[in-house]
Amino acid sequence: MSALKEKERTIQRPEELAPGRDFRYIGQRIPRADGPDKVTGRYDYLADGRYDKALVGVVLFSPHAHAKVRSIDCSRALAMPGVRVLTWEDAPDVLYNSGEWFPGQNDHPDERVLTGHARHVGDRIALVLAPDERTARIARGRIVVDYEVLLPVVDPEGAREAPEALHEDGIREFPGTIAFGDVEGAFASAAHVEEDVIVTPRIHHAAMEPHAVFAAPRPEGVLELHTPCQILFGIQQTVAKVLNLPFSKVRIIKVPMGGSFGGKQEAVFEPLCAWAAMTLHRPVLIVTNREESIAATRVRAAAVGRVSTALDADGKLLARRFDVTVDAGAYLSGARKVLMAMGKKTSRLYRIPAVEFAGRAVRTSTTPSGACRGYGSPQIHAITEIHTDLLCRRLGYDPVDFRLANLVHPGDSDPSGASDLGNARIIECLTRGAERFGWDHRSKVLSWGRWRRSAGFACCTHGNGYAGTIYHDVTEVSVRIMEDGSVVVRTSLHELGNGTLTAVAQIVGEVLSVPLDRIVVTEGDTQFTGYDIGCQASRVIYVCGESARLCAEQAKELLRSEAEKLWGCPTTYENGELLVGGRRLSLGEAVRAVETKGGTSVDVHLTYSPDRNPGSYGVHFADITVDTCTGLVTVNDFLAVHDVGQAINRNFVEGQIYGGIQMGLGMALTEELAFDAKGRPSARNFDKYHMFNAPEMPPIDVLLIEKGEPGGPYGAKSIGEIATVPTAPAVVNAVNRALGTEMTCLPLTPARIVEALAAL
Amino acid sequence: MAGLMTPNSLDELAACLAIGNVRVVAGGTDWFVRDVESFGEEDTLIDLSGVAELRGVTLQGGGLRIGAGETMTSLAGSPLVRTHAACLAEAAEHVGSWQIRNRATLGGNLAGGSPAADTPPALMALDATAEILSLRGTRSCSVEGIVAQGRAALAPDEVLVAFTIPLPEGRISAFGKVGSRKEVSIARLNLAASLRRSGGSLSNARVVVGTLGSAGRLCPGAGEILIGSLDLEERRRAFCSALVAVVEAAIPGRSTLPYKRSAILALGEDVFDALMRTSDEGRGRS
Amino acid sequence: MKIEFVVNGESCAAEVDSAMRLIDLLREELRLTSVKEGCGAGECGACTVLVDGEPVCSCLVPAVQARGRDILTVEGLAKDGQLSVLQQAFLDCDAVQCGFCTAGMILTAHALLMKKDNPTDEDIRTALAGNICRCTGYVPIERAVRAAADRIRAARS
Known part of the structure; x- marks a missing residue:
């Protein structure tokens, strides 16, 4: 791999951006690559798979908005063959914030994988596991929980004024301000002042696929987690924190997703699933249904x-x-x-x-x-x-x-x-x-x-994206032109159903003039694809798409320059071929020659941070x-x-x-x-x-x-x-x-x- | 382990009922969502979907006989129902989604006991009678009587077999519904009405409002106005006012009252207009 | 209880009990995982399959009611690896995003086109009313059904 380190990048000039420019793929109506599998029912989501030796877990959720568990009797559930139950008493006393996606962000931690102090209808009390979902659900129904029901506070005004804060940390509110200019003066001198109060509702994301996650302990102490998520490395850091593992031992793999809209962005069931798998030394698949997805996610x-x-x-x-x-x-x-x-x-x-x-x-x-x-x-x-x-x-x-x-x-x-x-x-x-x-x-x-x-x-x-905010914005991408001239683009992207992978293939295809059916864009796997801060903040096309374009340009130039070196005559890259002297070479021929005779692969890795x-x-x-x-x-x-x-x-x-x-x-x-x-x-x-x-x-x-x-x-x-x-x-x-x-x-x-x- | 039986005829069904602790399922649209909760290990589930006698729409002895197992889709598409029981066809057409209408049965819609069910008000407006089978034999009961008793109207071992709708000369009917969407919505309010027209005169009005705490409430006052002697515009207004009075009397103090009092005006207008339109068309033809 | 039925043109037999839903029979026993559970309450249509040509929510149907019926899932739609006209139209019109509702959507539309080869726009929307999609706003889905209807009629004439 020859990583081009220089951070210099070309921002395209306005005339390059003008509409009406003839593009091969950009701006076209290209069918999405995963379409054929989706219309034939072959695109398997997490809950469609079968997992060898796995236990299926369903969460026992609190039916009360505010309650403390006095006692829990799992005996009738545990009497069923193959059933295991993990309760909040077994769980690590580690607080985390499910919305924190980078270590050191210091988002206030107040959540545990399981809790004996339920703070909303749908809070997680225990995890019930069985060889299949049906058994797990029946077993869950046999668990008897004795709750001390406490007074809930359902609106923020009430929470600000309630005699006691809802959490032991005693914090009632998390303030934030932004201010610039002379506001006082402006209001004092204004000809008109108008005011309104607008109320917006709590909304369920309603991704059609309810939440699911799979975790398995792997050799050498590695925890492998499969999740339809939006921020692989955010999930990784949260899971690592809960399990007290080095990041390198926590492998997160993005799997097919039936919609998210932000609902699968935070670490909701991933830390629980990872902990259960490590605790039981078994693969664990946690599944939810719609009611659970509405009450117990985000x-x-x-x-x-x-x-x-x-x-x-x-x-x-x-x-x-x-x-x-x-x-x-x-x-x-x-x-x-x-x-x-x-x-x-x-x-x-x-x-x-x-x-x-x-x-x-x-x-x-x-x-x-x-x-x-x-x-x-x-x-x-x-x-x-x-x-x-x-x-x-x-x-x-x-x-x-x-x-x-x-x-x-x-x-x-x-x-x-x-x-x-x-x-x-x-x-x-x-x-x-x-x-x-x-x-x-x-x-x-x-x-x-x-x-x-x-x-x-x-x-x-x-x-x-995040440029100009308190957050960093970094992405990595690799483009490898292969020995037959096809292309693999290794990214830590997350296909959310919106066509991200195909769109990135169009960008790379445009640069390299390679047919899109010869380009594969990967989703993320934290052990094999580079860092990316996640498919969030409307950054995917502007930031990750641009990084793919730049990386493809560099791969193209790498191949051209290596070929020029090898053959010692002026070489240009045209329409997905190399023109070496007067001779036309297919990409595959060129790559093979560069590898066998030049001793280098055409694999470019780029780290990109927009300004x-x-x-x-x-x-x-x-x-x-x-x-x-x-x-x-x-x-x-x-x-x-x-x-x-x-x-x-x-x-x-x-x-x-x-x-x-x-x-x-x-x-x-x-x-x-x-x-x-x-x-x-x-x-x-x-x-x-x-x-x-x-x-x-x-x-x-x-x-x-x-x-x-x-x-x-x-x-x-x-x-x-x-x-x-x-x-x-x-x-x-x-x-x-x-x-x-x-x-x-x-x-x-x-x-x-x-x-x-x-x-x- | 709970039992499971699949009778293919009424006779076989009767034999199944004899074993006791039975529950029946027809279209099943409420079964797994609601009813299965109370289904015990010792109980037996009887699948009615194979019982041929529960199907069929026929004209019999001056009435329209509809098998309790007929689905909403078949009612909405049945020329006999459209012709003789228009409000029932309209009600069936707007129950749930296509998928639901393909399963939900006329019997189940009544037996389910939901106050927001759409076909019971239509059946009531048409003065329908239900035929009920149990180990104790067959009995009949007006739909009005069943609705009045709510979910207690039918014993667990009782099965609705068919409905009979009398067919007086010149009857027309209409149905309206307000939900939160045009399609696939539980009724917040529904209204069914029928009347007879002969020559230029109207008679025998039956007006039923649903979802006011029960699946159907007969409104004789509104019915009288419908066929009364006021001119059309005044009659329309008076009809709507009478319906508002029905809503106010039915759910005093409820948080839903302000909304339903307003929404009933729309239903009143629409159903009134539909009836008068049909009435005019009828006169035009004759 | 053992029941016999036809799925995607093939005869099948399975052991069912009173607690089993049709979706469980199809997904767990027959591994036809195109049938998705989006709500388990007959409200979203993701689990739609055709029973004797009629769309139903398989999450509501007791499995025993498959007895003697002919069931179609989206796995049975493509013939000899050739996508159906409707499946192809879904691709062409970009009627698929996350894909979770797609199989149910296609089956409902398939049932519509079997009954009406020239549906009105209102027919299409009403038929699809029980299939919820959170990604596409339904616009490309309606287009795909319209396109498929046109293509089927054109091929016939």
Whole structure:
């Protein structure tokens, strides 16, 4: 392996990024590589496999939101053949934070693999293992637990004021602030000050595959763990911490995943499974069903945001002040990070000279929150974009004109000190979108019988990795051109179902002019693929995709230069062949010669760390009808406009947008995991947790703005998370416009709409 | 080990019932989700899906006879049901998903005892009678009577065999439902209504609201207004007001009252309009 | 109890009891793991299989009710390694993302196309109402079903 060490990299010039450039693969509608297996049912997820000598584990979950276990009687379960039970009394007394993905991040640790002090319905008390799932579930039903039921606290306000903190650490809240500019002065001199409080719901990710994980002890003290996760090395460090093992002895392998949306990003069952396998010296497969996945994994954090805006007499933004409370749920997990991510967005959509963002993550007796598509971005944009529409209405501003006067421009910096915004095309998104959608006529309110019809829109931004934040952003990739000219790209990527592997193959194929069916892009295996900080933070295309492009360029140059050395005549790389002197050589011939005669393989390893983190931008437009008697909202039509720099795969980009809208529509109208005073979830399964199904979905028009983003592969930037960000506020703005209401509590359920209408 | 039996006829079914501690399953849409919880090791499960006599939609002696094992899909697609019991076909068409409609049976929808079931209000509006088999023989009972008794209406060893819907001359009917989605949603509120028209006059109205604590509540007041002498617009308004009064009387003080009081207006309008439309079409044809 | 039935065109026999669901029979006994359990409550459609041509949620059906029936899973759709028109359309329209709902989605659509070779858009959406997908927003799935219907009719004429 000849690692090219130089960190120098070429950022593509704008003219290279121009649309209409003829690409072989970039921007095309290439079918995903795993498609044939998926349509024939051959793509096996973890729970589809059979594992030799393995025990199948089901977790005994607390039925109480807050309780201490007085005693547990497992005798009837243990009487069953092959059944084993591990309880919290057996478990290591190691505290960890499931949302910490790098050692030394010092995310507050407050969670154990099993606990005798249940802090939410679904907290983990014991692990019941048997040769098969059915037996394990029957055995679990035979365990008798005596609980001392304690008073739960189901909302953050209650938790801040309760006589006793919920955790022994005594901490009630985890604060965070971001501030720049003269906020005091701006509010003092403002011509107008407007304020709203917006409430966003707790949401179940609803990846169709329920959580599962497999762990096995291997020779030489190695623990091998198979998981459909998003951050291999984050899982590795958490498991290593719980088991007190060196990282090198913890091998994490990414396996096929039936969706995640952030729900499989944190270490939920992995530490427990790893510990059980090591303790029992047996392979262990932990499986869950939907009810367990809803109650006992992670949710999108609910948030309450108070936002005040100071404006001058011309409607220019002077400053904003935020007070945001994020419901962390039973454990802190990633909730404080979500809070800070919300704050980081507040200076990147509008030109705003001063911001004061103060917030806190508060633990309650509810399902822990964590990463969820957008990582706080849907919440903060719901807060700001619903508020922006309401302030426009109160002050008599046109919502399009008001935004156009305040939105950021390409090349703007971020006054908070974070990375520059890059080729930020939000103004183009809004103007072209408003025209395409027919905003001027659609935004009028139509009224007939019991129906009202109108439209709404919302703008948003999201990031592209971690550059310019407190986190590092590092990825490694290897490209090896093989002896037959085919290519393997070794990465620590995670295919989440969004087509990442195929997209990276397109990038490498574009550089090398190699047919895509001769390129394999691997997923991660911590013992064989390089470091990567994870498929999170909308960094995969912009950071990992760019690293693959650079690495492929280096592999190409390595082969060319080695060939030139070998044959001693001018050599060029053209259309997937080498031109050596006047002679054409296939890649395979060239690689074989370089290896046999030149003594080197064509295998390039690259470590890459981006120095930019531009914004992606988008605007969603929704045309809706409300039945004022039933409070049911029909979404008639939808336009999504996204500044993506350059689509790598048009199908995948559109697919992310369609799916993001499905999630966002749920956040706007139907999806909410609420808890009653006893801490019991409002939905145990999909019968009471309604997502948008096919008949509810509107037709969706997609308009991509492709003006190239410097630093991204062929000018590409992120789409997967931002796709869901502006949907909910667009719909809420449409409903408020149609009805003349000022609803700010999401989702706008039929009952809430009827209530708001009654109060008019 | 719990037992399992698969009778192929009513006679075999009767023999199965005789062994005691039995539970029956037809379409099974509630079985593993809800009912299996109370199924013991000593119990025996009887699979009704093979019993031929539980199927069939036929005109018999001036009535429409529907086997209790008929699925929602077959009811929704049956020309006989569409013609003679439109509200039942409409109710069946909007039960759950296609997958559920392919399994869920008319008998099971009633026997399940859910207050949000969609076909019981339709059966009540059509004045249907159920035929019930047990070791003690066959008895019949109005659907109205079964709904009134809730889940206690049927003993564990009693099996719904068929429903008979009387077919008075000139009857029309309609059904409406409010859920949280257009398709695949449990009813928050549903409404079935039937009436007779002969010449220009309307009579024999039966209006049933579901999901107000029970699977069906007959609303005689609303029925009277439906066939009363007010002009169309006033009648429509009065009909809706009467339904609001029904909701208010049925669930006073409940947290769901404000919503249901509003939503019933939509159902009232839609069902009223559907009935009057059908009524006009009928007149147009004759 | 021993029952006999047909799966993907082949005769099968299996021992079932009252606690066994059709999905358990297919996944555990016959290893037809295309049949996915997404909710276990008949609400998501991932476990959809066709019984005598009709889509059902195999997580709700007692295994004993497979007795004498003809069952189709997605493993039985491709003939001689050749994808069905619908499977190919799912690939062409990018109707697959994570893939977990795909088998159930394809089977429901297959049943629709067996009944209606020229379904309306509303027919397609209503038929798929019981199959939840969290990835695709259904848009490419509906396109794929429409494309398959067109191709099947075109091939016939």
